[in-house]
Amino acid sequence: MANVPPRSxxxxxxxxxxxxxxxxRLETVLATRDRVHALLDxxxxxxxxxxxxxxLRRIVETATTLVDATYGALGVIGEDDTLxxxxxxxxxxxxxxxxxxxxxxxxLLGLLIKEPxxxxxxxxxxxxxxxxxxxxxxxxxxxxxxxxRVREKVxxxxxxxxxxxxxxxxxxxEAVVVALAAAAGVAIENARLYEExxxxxxxxxxSSEVTTRLLSGAGSAEVLALVARRAxxxxxxxxxVVLLPCAGGERLRVTVADGxxxxxxxxxxxxxxxxxxxxxxxxxxxxxxxxxxxxxxxALVCERSRAGPAVAVPLGAAGAVRGVLSLGRxxxxxxxxxxxxxxxxxxxGQASLALELAEARADAERLLLxxxxxxxAKDLHDVVIQRLFGVAMTLMxxxxxxxxPEARTRVRHAIDELDGTIRRIRSxxxxxxxxxxxxxxxxxxxxAWRHATPSKAAPAARDLPDGGGGISRGGRx
Numbered sequence: 001m002a003n004v005p006p007r008s009x010x011x012x013x014x015x016x017x018x019x020x021x022x023x024x025r026l027e028t029v030l031a032t033r034d035r036v037h038a039l040l041d042x043x044x045x046x047x048x049x050x051x052x053x054x055x056l057r058r059i060v061e062t063a064t065t066l067v068d069a070t071y072g073a074l075g076v077i078g079e080d081d082t083l084x085x086x087x088x089x090x091x092x093x094x095x096x097x098x099x100x101x102x103x104x105x106x107x108l109l110g111l112l113i114k115e116p117x118x119x120x121x122x123x124x125x126x127x128x129x130x131x132x133x134x135x136x137x138x139x140x141x142x143x144x145x146x147x148x149r150v151r152e153k154v155x156x157x158x159x160x161x162x163x164x165x166x167x168x169x170x171x172x173x174e175a176v177v178v179a180l181a182a183a184a185g186v187a188i189e190n191a192r193l194y195e196e197x198x199x200x201x202x203x204x205x206x207s208s209e210v211t212t213r214l215l216s217g218a219g220s221a222e223v224l225a226l227v228a229r230r231a232x233x234x235x236x237x238x239x240x241v242v243l244l245p246c247a248g249g250e251r252l253r254v255t256v257a258d259g260x261x262x263x264x265x266x267x268x269x270x271x272x273x274x275x276x277x278x279x280x281x282x283x284x285x286x287x288x289x290x291x292x293x294x295x296x297x298x299a300l301v302c303e304r305s306r307a308g309p310a311v312a313v314p315l316g317a318a319g320a321v322r323g324v325l326s327l328g329r330x331x332x333x334x335x336x337x338x339x340x341x342x343x344x345x346x347x348x349g350q351a352s353l354a355l356e357l358a359e360a361r362a363d364a365e366r367l368l369l370x371x372x373x374x375x376x377a378k379d380l381h382d383v384v385i386q387r388l389f390g391v392a393m394t395l396m397x398x399x400x401x402x403x404x405p406e407a408r409t410r411v412r413h414a415i416d417e418l419d420g421t422i423r424r425i426r427s428x429x430x431x432x433x434x435x436x437x438x439x440x441x442x443x444x445x446x447x448a449w450r451h452a453t454p455s456k457a458a459p460a461a462r463d464l465p466d467g468g469g470g471i472s473r474g475g476r477x
Contacts, residue, residue: 046184052191053334059148059184060089063158066180067173070162071140074148075103076334077156081113084290085156085334091138099137107131108143109157116147116154118178120169124161144169148181150189158184196339199234203343206230207350220355221256227325227351228258234347235311235340237327242315243270243277244323252277252324277312277324284318286311286345290335292328309335313344316352323352377429385422392418 046062049055056074064072071090078084083103088096103109111129112119121143124130133140140161148155158181163169209230213223224242232240239259243252246269253269272278279287288311308331315323325348327336336344392415402408 046180046187050191050194052188052195055184055187055191056085056087057089059158059180059187060087063160063177063180064089066176067144067160067169068164069144069160069169070164071138071160073159075109075157075159077113077154078290078335083109083113083156095138099134103134108145109159112145112147112157113154116149116157118147118174119143119145120174122168142168144173144177146174146177146181148184148188150185150192155185155188192339199339199343202230202234203347206234207347210351214355214357220359223351223355224256224323225258227348228256231325231344231347232258232327235327235336235344236329237336238329238333240325240327242323242325243281245272245281252281255323276310277326280312280314280326281321281324284314284316284321286313286341288336288341291331308333311336311341311344313341313348315348315355317349322355325351385425388418388422388425392422 046055046059049058056076060072060074063069069090071088073089074087075083076085076087086103091099108124108127108130121127123141124143125132142161142163144160146158146160148158158177160169160177163173206227210223210226213226228240228242231237237259239257241254241258242256244255245251246253249272251269251271252275270277272281276287276289276292288309290309292308292310308329310326310328312324312326314321315325325344327344329336395411395415395418399408399411402411
């Protein structure tokens, strides 16, 4: 049998290489497909809620899952290009408690605020803009930062660190997070629009309720309590207080507190010159503070709570401020934004107008009561006293016609009773015409008559403006 040359192994080797490459590409395609599906699920999950704080936290949790990051955070940028809110994910409660303070937007995070573009790093500490971590912060290496835009304006930045497995974040990770950030911007805008719409609805209901209470005759204390409660609800605040001027306008006193017992509000009075409500009272404009703990302004919140974001809104326009509505949130919560501040200012202005109308109505009722008292006093003097005096004079004239001593004694007694009655009526007239004490309601005719006696309730009849002594002494009515 002829020798057969051995078959070459080259075709098998090339085929194995092609199959291996095909297999690798297929695995890449499958992995890409799975990641795209995960991204689509993430987009649906992020946009499935309308509560802004829930949406923000869900964005961070979804981003860390998509790129296998150990830690993630979302920093919301304020109007002064600093971080006004920081939402961390991946840290336990113990780790969060050990962190001395959250970032303020300096160092590497400040660079992302000044230059909003995607940034990938092998190690954070190697970047020249890195300023380190605050005390208690866990160490972090790899970094991926992506800006989130809402209507072409940067809303905040998404930070991801420490990829699981020890690797670096790659281009695929960056592409996925950029796509998620685009969807997140839409979800954030929808949540903000819903929040503003819901706030306006609550504002309209609250304004209508306040006006109805005032026009129905409710007291100012009850209405101010309603104003504080509804303002806290519409703004999502943790505590709301209403302060009214005292001590000649040099201090503001807490009149109503909602969200915390009034006895635990500290201080109960604040000076106009060095307090957050005082600034709103003197300027007539809202005053907003992102964190009271970082200012020298006294915190008008619960004694056992740390100070956080706060806002003070004047009750009334500049030059006619009647008080201040002050609201506060716990530390770590977002500050009061422009829409909330404008809504609170408008609500406070309407509440102030309603209070002014209620005071005007009370003044009109008081004036009407005083006019009625004057009319009653005039009728008593011009009609009742004159008739009683005439009856008494008739009886005095009839005494000369009486022969029996018993009859004369009885008539004399009747004349004395009429004399005393006239004196009490005059005292009642004097009480009705006297101005009431400050802050006291004017007494009615019944109370004036009940307490009017010649010896205590009023001066003697001879001291009255109409003169007149007793009937028995020949006085005149």
